[in-house]
Structures are given as C-alpha cells and as structure tokens.
Amino acid sequence: MSFLKFFKKSIDKKSFEQLLADKEKQDSSEQPQSKETIKRSLHENLKKIREAFGNSSDIVTREIRIGRQGEIRVGIIYTDGLINSEANHNFVMESLMFELRRNEVDLKDLAGLTLLNYIKEMVLTVGSIEDVHDFNVITNAVLSGKVVLLFDGYEQGFAVEMKGGKERGVQETTTETTIRGPREGFTENLRVNTSLIRRKIKDHRLWIESKKVGKVTKTEVSIMYIKGIVREEVVQEVRSRIEQIDIDGILESGYIEELIQDDSYTPFPTIYNTERPDIVAGHLLEGRVAILVDGTPFVLTVPSIFVQFLQSPEDYYQRADISSLIRFLRFFGFFTALLAPSLYVAITTFHQEMLPTQLLISLAAQREGVPFPAFIEAFLMEIMLEILREAGLRMPRAIGQAVSIVGTLVVGTAAVDAGIVSAAMVIVVAFTAISSFMVSSYDLAITVRMLRFVFMGLAASFGLFGIILGLVALVLHLSSLRSFGVPYLSPMAPFTLADQKDVFIRLPRRLLIFRPRVFSSQQNTKREKSLFQNENQRKKK
Amino acid sequence: MNKRLTSLLFILASIMLLAGCWDRRELNDIAIVSALGIDKVDDELLVTIQVINPGQVATVKQGGITKAPVRTFQSKARTLSEAMRKVTTFSPRAVYSSHLRMLIIGEDLAKEGMGEIIDYVVRGKEFRTDFYLSIAKNTRAENILKVLSQLETIPAHKLSSSLKLSEKSWGPIETIEINQFVNELVYKGIEPHVIGVEIIGNPEAGEKIENVEKTKADAYLKFGSVAIMRKDKLVDWLTEKESNGLHYALGKVQRAVINVPCKEKKVAIETIRTNSKIQTKVDGHQFKGTVQLHIDGAVAEVQCERMDLEKIETINLLQKKAEEKVKKDILTAIQASQKKYEVDIFGFGEALHRSHPSIWHKVKKDWHSHFKDIQVHVDVDVKLRRIGTINNSPLHEMKP
Numbered sequence: 001m002s003f004l005k006f007f008k009k010s011i012d013k014k015s016f017e018q019l020l021a022d023k024e025k026q027d028s029s030e031q032p033q034s035k036e037t038i039k040r041s042l043h044e045n046l047k048k049i050r051e052a053f054g055n056s057s058d059i060v061t062r063e064i065r066i067g068r069q070g071e072i073r074v075g076i077i078y079t080d081g082l083i084n085s086e087a088n089h090n091f092v093m094e095s096l097m098f099e100l101r102r103n104e105v106d107l108k109d110l111a112g113l114t115l116l117n118y119i120k121e122m123v124l125t126v127g128s129i130e131d132v133h134d135f136n137v138i139t140n141a142v143l144s145g146k147v148v149l150l151f152d153g154y155e156q157g158f159a160v161e162m163k164g165g166k167e168r169g170v171q172e173t174t175t176e177t178t179i180r181g182p183r184e185g186f187t188e189n190l191r192v193n194t195s196l197i198r199r200k201i202k203d204h205r206l207w208i209e210s211k212k213v214g215k216v217t218k219t220e221v222s223i224m225y226i227k228g229i230v231r232e233e234v235v236q237e238v239r240s241r242i243e244q245i246d247i248d249g250i251l252e253s254g255y256i257e258e259l260i261q262d263d264s265y266t267p268f269p270t271i272y273n274t275e276r277p278d279i280v281a282g283h284l285l286e287g288r289v290a291i292l293v294d295g296t297p298f299v300l301t302v303p304s305i306f307v308q309f310l311q312s313p314e315d316y317y318q319r320a321d322i323s324s325l326i327r328f329l330r331f332f333g334f335f336t337a338l339l340a341p342s343l344y345v346a347i348t349t350f351h352q353e354m355l356p357t358q359l360l361i362s363l364a365a366q367r368e369g370v371p372f373p374a375f376i377e378a379f380l381m382e383i384m385l386e387i388l389r390e391a392g393l394r395m396p397r398a399i400g401q402a403v404s405i406v407g408t409l410v411v412g413t414a415a416v417d418a419g420i421v422s423a424a425m426v427i428v429v430a431f432t433a434i435s436s437f438m439v440s441s442y443d444l445a446i447t448v449r450m451l452r453f454v455f456m457g458l459a460a461s462f463g464l465f466g467i468i469l470g471l472v473a474l475v476l477h478l479s480s481l482r483s484f485g486v487p488y489l490s491p492m493a494p495f496t497l498a499d500q501k502d503v504f505i506r507l508p509r510r511l512l513i514f515r516p517r518v519f520s521s522q523q524n525t526k527r528e529k530s531l532f533q534n535e536n537q538r539k540k541k
Numbered sequence: 542m543n544k545r546l547t548s549l550l551f552i553l554a555s556i557m558l559l560a561g562c563w564d565r566r567e568l569n570d571i572a573i574v575s576a577l578g579i580d581k582v583d584d585e586l587l588v589t590i591q592v593i594n595p596g597q598v599a600t601v602k603q604g605g606i607t608k609a610p611v612r613t614f615q616s617k618a619r620t621l622s623e624a625m626r627k628v629t630t631f632s633p634r635a636v637y638s639s640h641l642r643m644l645i646i647g648e649d650l651a652k653e654g655m656g657e658i659i660d661y662v663v664r665g666k667e668f669r670t671d672f673y674l675s676i677a678k679n680t681r682a683e684n685i686l687k688v689l690s691q692l693e694t695i696p697a698h699k700l701s702s703s704l705k706l707s708e709k710s711w712g713p714i715e716t717i718e719i720n721q722f723v724n725e726l727v728y729k730g731i732e733p734h735v736i737g738v739e740i741i742g743n744p745e746a747g748e749k750i751e752n753v754e755k756t757k758a759d760a761y762l763k764f765g766s767v768a769i770m771r772k773d774k775l776v777d778w779l780t781e782k783e784s785n786g787l788h789y790a791l792g793k794v795q796r797a798v799i800n801v802p803c804k805e806k807k808v809a810i811e812t813i814r815t816n817s818k819i820q821t822k823v824d825g826h827q828f829k830g831t832v833q834l835h836i837d838g839a840v841a842e843v844q845c846e847r848m849d850l851e852k853i854e855t856i857n858l859l860q861k862k863a864e865e866k867v868k869k870d871i872l873t874a875i876q877a878s879q880k881k882y883e884v885d886i887f888g889f890g891e892a893l894h895r896s897h898p899s900i901w902h903k904v905k906k907d908w909h910s911h912f913k914d915i916q917v918h919v920d921v922d923v924k925l926r927r928i929g930t931i932n933n934s935p936l937h938e939m940k941p
Contacts, residue, residue, distance in 0.1 A: 349565040353639030353669060357573075357698070360640060364568040365599030373567055461561020 036135045042152035046075050052139055059142065066096045072115070073152040077138070082145040084164020091125045092147055092160060099123055116154060128161035140218065163191070170196065173275040173297075175442065178314040185275045190220050190294035193277070197224060197290070200281040205229075211242060213256070217249040220294040221256065224280075229287040231521045234484050238289050238302060253293040253300050260291075260302075262482050267450050269443035270483040272304040279313050287520030289484075303486035303519060306478060307503050309441035310334055315506050324505035331504065333438030337448045340432045341378045342459035342467055344425070348374050350463030366422040375460035377421050381429040382456070384411050386449065389433075490518045572634035575611065576697035578682030579658050580647035585617045586658070587647075588624040589683040590636060591697055598694050609750055610694040613686050621661040638665070641672045642701040644719060645682040645738065648775065656726075656773035663723060670720050673701055676768045676775065678737035685738060688747035688760050696762070700738065704764055712797035713784035714764050726773060729905055730890020733770045734787070737778060738762055769878065769886050776882050779874065786874030789867055790832050790887055790919075792817035798841065799923075801862040809842035810863050813926060821893035821915070823900055830889045830917040832871060838863065839927040843934040850933050856925050864921040871919050885912045 038045050046061050053059045058080045066072050074096060078088065100123060120129055130146075132138050133156055138148050145163035170192065173185030186193045194208060205227040212218045223238055241260040250256060257271045258264070274280060275297050280290045283301040291300040310330045315323040347354050348363060355363070370377060388407040392400055412430075415421045432452070439445040451474070458466030481488035491499035499516050501507040578589035590613065597610045614632050618624035628636050644662060646655050662668050677685045690699035707714040717735050725733035740760055746752055747760030767784040769776050779787065788794045792815055799810045817834040840850065840859070849855050878886050890908045894901040904911050 348568050352566075352568065352571065352573075352637065353667075357575075357640045357642070360568070360573060361593055361595045361695075362599045364571070364573065364593075364595035367568040368596045370569065373565075457557060460565075461557040463565070466557075466561070 037133050038135060038138070038150065038155055038157060040153055040155055042073050042075050042150055045150050046077070048135065049077055049138065049142075052135070053142075064093070064097060066100050068101055075150040075152075075157075076147060077142055077150070078147040078162065079142055079145065081165045082143070083147055083162040087126075087164065088147055088162050092149070092162070095123050095125050096149075116151060116156060116158075120158060124158070124160065126160050126162070130159045132157045132159045144218070144220075167192075176274060176276050176279075176313075176440075178312065178317070180317045181313055182276070182278050184277060186277060186297035186299055188295050188297060190222060190292055193292050193297070193299065194222060194224065196277040197280055197284070200277060201226065201284060206284065209239070213242065213245050213247070214250040215246075215248050217251065219250040221250070222292045224284065224290040224292060226284050226287070229285065229515070229520050230289060231287060231519070234289055234303060234519075237484055238291065242291070250293060250295075252296045253291065253298045256291060256293055257300055262484065266477065266481055267447045268306070268478065268481060268488070269309065269441070269447065270304055270481060270488060272301045272308060272441070273298045273443070274301070275299075276313060282313065282316065286515050303484035304488075305483065305486060305490055305518065306488050307492075309444035310439060312440045320506050320508040327504060327506065330438055330440065333435040334444075334448065337432055337436035337439060337445070338452055339455060339467065340428055340435065341382060341452060342455035343464075344428045345374050345378050345456060346459035346463045346467055349460070363422075363424050366424050369419045370422050371420065373460075374425070375456065377425050378428070378456055379453075381411070381415075381421055381425055382432075382452065385429055385433055486518050491516070566635060566637075570634055571637040572614075572632055573640050574636055574638045575640065575695050576643040576645060576686050576700070577638065577641055577662075578645040578647070578677070578686045579621070579650060579655075580681045580683055581650040581653060582617065585619055586621060586624055586650075587615060587617050587681075587683065588621060588628075589613055589615045589686045590625075590628060590638075591686045591695075592632070592634075592636075593695055609689060611689075611696060613683070615683060621658055638667045639669055641668060642697040644672055644674050645685050646674070646676050646735075647682040648677055648679060649681070651676045651735075651768065651770075651775035654772070654774045659719075659723060659726070659773070662719060670723075671718055673704055674717050674719050674722050674735055675700070675704075675738045675764070676735050678739040678765065678768075678778065680740055680744070684740060684744050685762060688740060688744065688762055689750065689753050690762065691753045691758055694753075700762060700764075704736070707764060708793075709795050710797070712788055712794045713767070713781050715767070715788055715791075715793045728888075728891055730885065730892070730894050730901070730908060731888035732772070732884045732886050734779075734886045735768045735770065735775075736764055737766050737768050738764050769882055769884050771882075771884050776884055779877065782870055783874040783877050786867075786870035786872070787878075787886060789815065789834060790817060790819065790871045790874065792834075799836075799838070799863045799866050801859055801866055803843075803845040803848060803862075806844035807842075808840065808844065808848070808859060808862075810838045810859065810923070810925065811841040813837040813839055819887055819889065819892050821889045821896060823893075823897055828889070828893065828911060828915045830887075830892070830915045832875075832887075832917065832919045834867065834871070834919070834921045836863070836867065836921065836923045837926050838923055840925060840929055843936065846934075846936045846939060848934065848937055850928050850937075856928075860923045860925055863923040867923070868919050868921045871921070872917075875917050875919075879913045879915070879917075883909045883913050885909060889915060889917075 039048075042063070046063070050059070050061055060076070060078055060080050062076045064074050064076065066074055076092070096119070130141070132141060132148065138150075138157065138159070141148055141159035145161075145165070146159040147162045148157055148159050150157040167189050168187050170184045170187055172183040176185075184196060186196065198206065203226065206224065207227050208222050208224050210220055210222045213221045221242060223235070223242070225235055238260070242256070245256070245259050247255065247259065253273060257273065261270050263270065272283070280299050280301060284290055288301045288303060291302065293300075311327065312330075315327060348367075352360055367374075372380070384407075388403065388411070391403055392407075395403065412426055416423045416426055436445050436448055439448060455467060455470050458470045460466075462469065479487070479489050479493050487494060490496065491503060496517055498514060499518060501512055502516065506512075572590075572592040573595070574590045575593050576591040578591070580587040580589070592612050592614060594608065594610055594612055597608050614628045616624045616627040616630075618627055625636055625638075646658070650658070663670060686696070688696060690696040693699035693702060704714065704716050708716045715736060717733075722733050722735060725731050739762070740747065741763050742758065742760035744760055747758070752758050752760060766778045766781060767787060768778055785794075785797075794812060794815050797812050799812065801808045801810055815834065815836045817832065820831045820833070822829045822831065838860075843850070875887065878884055885908065889912060890901070890905070894905075
C-alpha cells in the first residue's frame, strides 16, 4: 500500500512542463483556457482532441483494443512526422497489443497494481512516460513529439516520449570553417545540440535549464553553464531576461538575442553566436552561459566582449606564435575593412602631402578624366560591392557564378576602362572587401560594413580630422557598452593585466593558467584541475 | 527620445555638409609643383614653377614620352605670394607645392641677396621644408627648370636624386635643405653656403623633348661648386678643391675618394666614414682654430707597380700621404675663406660661442675681422681599415 501511496503522490506532483503550461494559461489573454480534465469516455476524449486540432491530417488518433479478449479500448494520439514511428510500432503498439495477450495476463489480478500502473511499469518498453490528466497538456505533448495514450474508463493517460522524424544530421559547419579543429556543427535539434556539448564536457557540473518561450511556438530554450565556474549573477540575469520575454513566437536564436541584449542602439553585437560546439564548450569552460534555442543551429553565448569577435577557435588549436601573428593580422584587417576607403578619400582629397611623390603622381594620373569626386567614386564602388555581396548571398546557388563574373567584369575592368572610376579605387575597394572577410565573426563584419560608410562621409567632409573624430566617438561608444554586466571593451578598458595573455596575442597554453577574470567567478579562476582542487581544499578546511 | 535622436542626426548632417569640404581638392584639380625657380628681373620677382604632368609621367611605360613630362609656368610680381597666385590666371589647376623638391635661385638674385624670398617658403603652410636649395650658376633659375632630363623623367626629381646620391659618394657635393640654410643664416658665427647647379650644353636644346631621346643629351644639369654667402648674398664660387676641403672640415663627406700619389701614378683611397670637430680656443689675445678630422678608409685602387700592401709600412705610408692630401685641401679652403672672402663658412665663430660665450659676445660684432687672422691648426687622422678583396695588386706580382 505504501508503494501505491508514493505513486499517487508522484502523480499529484506537477512536472515542470505542467507548471509552465498552467502559468501560460494564466498569462495568455488571447485564449483563456480553463483547466479541462479528460473524461472517462475514450470516444468523447478522442472527439474533443480531433476538434481541437480541427481534424488536421497529421494528427493521428487511433483506437486499439488490448487484453486477452480485447476488453480494454486504448486511444493512441500523436503527430505524424514528429515521432519516431518505428519505435512507436515496436515499443508502444506492439507491447500493448501483443505482449499483454501473449503473456496471458489476467487483467483482474495485476500483482497488486492497477491496470494503468501495470501498463506503465511492466508493459511499455520506453524511456520517458508522464501521466496526463488535462487536455491542454495533451495537446502540448502531442505537438512536441510525444505519443499520448488514453484508456477508456480512466481519467488519466500517458504521454510517451517518442521524438523522431526527419531531421538534418550533424554536418560540417559552412559559416565558420577552420583548417584544424572539429568539423561538426550544431543542428536544428536542441537535444542533439546539448548532447554535442555534453560529449565535450563530461562533468556533472554542466547544468542545463530549460524553458518554453513563445506563446504560440512554445519553443524550447535551454541555458547551459558549468556550475562553479560561472558567475551566479550572470546565470540569474540570463534566467530573468529570458523569463521576461513576452512574444508569440521564437523562430531563431536571433529573436532571443534581440530581446535579451543589453543595448539595442548599437551597431555592435553584444551577444556572440556560433554554430560550433567546440566554441561553446570553450566559452562554457571560461565561465560563460550558453543559450540554446530549439530549431536553429546557432547557439548564443553571453557575456561577450569585443575582442572575441576577432578571435577564432583555431587560435587555440594551432601553435601560439602563429595564432598571435594571425590575431594581429585580423586586427589589422578589421581596421582596414573599416577605414581603408575613408583613408583613401581623406588623403587624396585633403592631405596629398602625406603621400610619397611618386605615388601621388601615379594616383593623379589615374584620376585624369574621372568624372566624380573621390568620395562619390568610393561610395559608388562600395555600394556596388555591397549589392554584389548581398545578391550573391540571396540568389540560387546555380547562378552565383554568373553574378560574380558580371560583377568582376563590370566593376573591375569595364568601369576602369571606361574611365568612370580610377584603378586605384578598385584596388582599395577590393582590399577592403577582402579585409572584411578576415573579421572572423559575421556579425562584426556587418557592423564594419555599416560603419565604413559613416567613416567615408566623415572623411569626405573633414579629412583625417573627421576620421579621428569618428574613431574617438567609436571608442567612447564601445566603452559605454556592456554585455550582461561585463564591459564590452574589457580586458582593455577596464584594463586587466592578467587577461592580456589571451587578447591580442595568445600565450602558450602553459602560461594560460587562469581563466579570463571578466567571466568566471572570482574564487575559481585556475584552469588546471580547478574543479576538484578547490573542492579538496574546501574539504581540508 | 525619437525626436531628440532625429534632431541630433539632423544637426550632425548639417555640420558635415555645412562645415566640411571647404578645403578639399581632388587629385585632378591640383598642379603638383616639383621645382620652384626664382629670379629677379627689373625689380620684380620672376617665379618659374615646374609642374608635373601626371598623365605623361605615369604612362611612360606604355608608349614612351610623347609630350613633355613637366610644364613650366612663369609670372612676375613684387612678392612671391602675388606671383604664385597670378599663375592661376593661366594654369587650369591650383598650384600645390607640398611636393616641392628643388628651390633654385637665380645667380643675379643670389648676388643681390635672397633673404626676401626665404620667408615665403618657410612660412607657407603648403611647403614642407625638406626640399633642397640650389643656386643657378652663370644663368637664371628659369633656364634650369626648362631643361628636360633623362632616366628620371621629372627634372626636379632628377636634380634631387642626383644631389642626394653624389652627397653620399662625392666629396665636393653636399645637399642643402632649406632648413639648414635658414639655420646658418640665423646662427651667429657661421655663414651659409649653397650648392650650385649649372647647365652643360645648349640650354635651348634642353627644352625640347628630343633632348631626352638621345643617348647623350644636348643639355643637362650638373651640380658643381659651392657658393659661399655673406649673410644672404652670394660672394663667390669655391673651386672643386676648396669645396672638397670645406666638406671634409665640416664632416659632410660620407664616401669619397682621396687620390694619393705613388711614384708618378695614383693610389685611390675611399673613405668609409669621417668624423670632424671644429674648435676655437683662446690663447691670450689670439684665437686659435683647430679642425680635427678622423677618416676611416679603404684601399680602392692601386695603379703603381711594386707596392706591397701586405706590409704595415706601406699602409702607414698611404695613411700619411692621404692625411697630407686632405689637410692640404682643407687648408686651401680655409685660406680662401679667410683671406680671399673673409667669410666664416666653417663656423669658427660658432665654435667660439660654444666654448667661450663671454668672449664671443665681445667680438661678435666684428667677427670677420678677427676671423681672417685666426691661426688654424688642421689635424687629420686617416686609418685604413680594409684593402679590398685582394691583398697585393696583380701589378705587384707582375713579371718584371
């Protein structure tokens, strides 16, 4: 009897999802739903569910009979395509329809259990089963890839976890490629994504918290962090910001990013996104929080600082000296992508004395007969480049080559031959474009593309003076930004000497003993054996 | 918030459009001046500017020169500013002098005193004060600027590069930047000297494009002697030997050649580095100048037979002869400046100012009368560091 009591208790205890569903019911003003428990009659229940889904063709509601004489009628409800139908056949239907009959079970005498508990505990050969009593819970369960079982004559049913269906497998990332390093990338499936991270960090302190966000889409959003390394305030902040989201749908992590970022009035990304599990694992180890959103391969990590957008995972996989040099190159690329056209405009229209005479003469010779001022010339070429780039991104892959041929011919050769733009300008624009591809984060590259035009305007009006003014304003703006409490320009401003080992240069791993102080909790900054060492120390005390 | 933002953007846009762009000029709107020549004609300044024709210079590779790579514009006025502005009345482009390489002063103007033109080129914001100053010897500056040059298509660039090059490898030549001239003009106890440039050949032929199509040009420009000045006025031209001595004494010689006699032929010694020190001492009522010169050298060429360079005595002998040779040049130069011109181009006065400022203040008013009576002691120390890639000359081993 005590066993039964315990079981009853566990049924009464509401699951997280139920709680969530309840809360949503209270919150949602659009569809006021009262709690509606299921009826005894299976027929009525099935009818109600069919009505709720408007007889949608992908919702399967099937009635079967189980038991030796088929005395018990069972309803099976699931969404076709969301479940693993093979597993459903093998482990749910077959267990119910054949095992019960084959074993000659006497349904009157079930080892002291009720029928439902008997089925749950001794028949269904599946992993996760939940008890359901409520229609709203049932619809949610059906829509999130569960198989719901209802029994005639009982006011209770089961929701069996049976997620499946066609999904993209783990593939190589196309947006963030490296020469050396793992090839795998995240997929659209949240569970696969968490497993990819779990496979890299095999520690029980890697904690996951999940929440459904979006009143209509009910997208699962998980936050991941390593307890003990992460700063508790940051986790709390992430949690509360996600909780405050009030929106009908989340289709991509970009929605979350926009809704939880610190400052919307900035061109700079304050939340990092990546498709690579190794980056996320690295960030978690530094004490950051990862936000995974179901349905997108892009995982967000917070807090984010400016320099990390110019770093690549490969910096940590190859030798430290090469990484450091390439980091310098990337910083150089960032500045040329941002400033090259504006410097060209400023120097050739305001500060000709800064050029070596021979260069001045050859530039002046190229500009003979060019009809536009240097600024207009640069502006036209940059716009042309942006159009080419955007067009190349959006159009069907098959005609991509055609566009690039037209682009290079028209922009590169014909425009110069026709004397509409100077050859030097084409060189500057091409150099800028290539430099901007070197900025490892796409988000920052877009920012650079945008700001480039601002700087060109400043250069055209005020020359180098304008560029310097723009840079001063830019640095002021950057130092005012924060990402989840961490200053965006750290560890340069505020300056942390200990963190400089991994900013512009990357020191050899032997010297990188400490985690970046800006992210990790202050008591736990040592990388080496940190988790257990600290524990031992505490025990000794 | 929104209203504030829009008004802020509006203000920013107006600042950029209203306050910006006022001093911008496109590359195809400027006339790049490579050389500036100034003469004096009937109490007015005749300004000649040599403007680069970029199209012609940059397309040399494709089809050779068809038109002159430079153009000259001339205008006359009382002041330089006026003259430079007058150029716009017939030049389609704004005169842009930041890339000026050479400033050439006509000999007549230099004799009358070139002080009046210095202020303009030092004061003007467009002038970078790193161009070279030179005086047209026996001609007008305008004629110098008209001569086209070979190898280097822009004549002013030809002048400045050849000047730079020969300063490094030829004793009598030295570059004089406008800054150095102005400093020597202002410093007490030293008088300026300027390098001269002259036309060799027929000046009129030099103006034509055919001049640069021949292997030997009809007219070309050559740097030669040093002009010594009293304040801002040209006094006279030094001979090559005197120029050489002057530059040794001033430590301006980098790599030059000292020809040392051996029997009836010569041994050439190239200098590797030189280091000189000019001092003035006071001995009772007498001033005594000393020139201490240290030269590191190497044997560059041996013409005479039977000279054993492997022996230390030979090296010592060569050193001694070289010392004598240089000393003679320096003394000749000092002699000329003391007795012939009475102009202290070596800066003995400045050296006195440094070592005995109080005495200097007493004598500075009539320094050149003191200067001509100074006894100068010249001390040259030549050290031969290397003898080249062979030891003894083949002539030494030659069959008798």
